[in-house]
Amino acid sequence: MKKTLILYTGGTLGMRRSESGYVPDADLEGALQRLLQDVIGQLPSYDFQALDPLLDSANMQPQDWYRIAALIRDNYSHYTGFVVLHGTDTMAYTASALSFALQGLAKPVVVTGSQIPLREMRSDAYNNLIAALLLSGSDSIGEVCLYFNGKLLRGNRAVKVSSGSLDAFSSPNYPSLGEVGIQVHIDPNALLMHGDTPQFEIPDNADGSVVLVKLFPGITPLFLSKVIEARPRGIVIETYGTGNAPTDNQAFTEQLTRATELGIICVAVSQCLENHVDLGKYAAGSALLRAGVIGGLDMTSEACYAKLNHLLAMNYTNSEVKDLMETPLCGECTP
Template sequence: MSKKILVIYTGGTIGMQASDSGYVAVPGFEQLLRNRLDNSHHALLPEFEVLEYEQLIDSANLRPDNWRQIASSISDNYARYDGFIVLHGTDTMAFTASALSFMLQGLGKPVILTGSQIPLSQLRNDALDNMITALLLAGESRPVNEVCVYFNGRLLRGNRASKVKATGLDAFDSPNFPWLGQVGIHIELHRQLLIQPAAEKFQIPEFDPAAVAILQIYPGMPATTAAAIINQPGVRAVIIQSYGVGNLPDADAELIAVLREAAAGGIQLLNLSRCLQAQVSQGAYACSAVLNEIGVISGGDMTLEAAFAKLHLLLATESDPQAMREQLQRSLAGEISLD
């Protein structure tokens, strides 16, 4: 039986056209796509329909409310389709993939995000291959039942993906987790890595865009800078981007005092490494031992995108601070490696 796929076009480079002010999102993507597919073996592709947003999103303008919009498009149409493709701009694709993985836990159908570095409207582009392969993956007879990013031959767990190149066609990678599959002459899926279907737990809450802030540690950073970020109105959680395996300047008593005060005031502090490949280990060096004392939570090997989206979801759905701390250190959708 042929699969039926819903393609959700949210905007992004894949559907843009050149203008005097640079590439801009324009309506009418479905017709452009079908015109391009007329020159390919489109009869071998699964049947698909396109849902194009009336207000297209340049992904640099993405806000947490857009996650809710996309998740609702999937949830509202979940019973009618066998899989979903979300066409999205590359700049914030990994944030959206992470958010969807937490909002749509227990998926029994594939949700694949893709896009391109060169618009489909251009003669030479990566858009058509990404689109065709995403359709084939979404229509697999043994479906990949999780949120993924497919880009340039790589199938990645959505909440493990990061954009690592601004102009290379291999824009995305999964620095702390193996690829779920690779596409060359053949499509090779590593099924032992896939999340197994479970009871569906779809949560599509209202988000407060001010709730999560990011504090990147750098040499000589004044404590007043950290305080200004942490004490912004509405901030309830802060991601600390520290050095190496979770280190920060413990000799800076004023900075430590700012973090201690924030934790005592109920702000959730989550420690991630600035390194692309890393596993936070608070206390491995003496300069990070104080974080355990303060109550800073180790983010393990989560990506910044996954941690940001996970905090937003938990702040929107969990009222018990201790339960939130516990869930931050658990794997909700394969986003963190556990010892």
């Protein structure tokens, strides 16, 4: 018997109108029962559990990622699949974080949501929810996925690309895992291999103390120095192109060297959606290498941030973190 656990975290799918705009609504379970009553025999049976408190995804913090992961870990043996209902704003961060916390899965974890609330006209929530439930019963999927608008994406490869379109997510550097149209098609060649034994990594302290810095024309060494003074344990740097930065300014490079000498792990990703970081391609990137910055390959900013936070929260040594950031753990990058 297929049985899915639906974890409702909040987000647009289950929201209702209020005087201040859309807010999370705890009364979603009854609405789902009424909505699915005519098709429930064609889907896996399910249990429903809502987080308390419900969160707009803009308010999600690392500890919330691991609260969701812990619920999946604790219920892993009781269900054949999991659906996480989540807001779209930080869905890619949560899907990425779950992939690192729940490695080696033999069951699907499908993260989904909607752009229009379930209770509104023309809502995309129904189709996304039906498809996510259907996919949660798949025997071929053993990883954390993100489903939206007909596309099944690897969770740690997905990015939100639109706030005004129903086609809100894309996977710029990895093919879709599947498509749901008139037929359901899953690409077996794109999926991770099933794990024999799941590896659950739920840190006691969820915050790895990582910051995300986007380079921009006019960024100053003083700006970077203020970030370093806050003493994060890691910095994800969104660089230009293949990993370039304003390294003609020697003081800027000196700040990066100072950061790495202080033991701060610095990882470069690209502001471009497609392709990957190659710090040795241009002189402007080679200077980052000499400063001790690590290349983030073709990871999305969301995946790189979640991965670095995860490794630091799990208290890996700096040497281990540097090696693991350049090693695919669950399909998040191409070596």
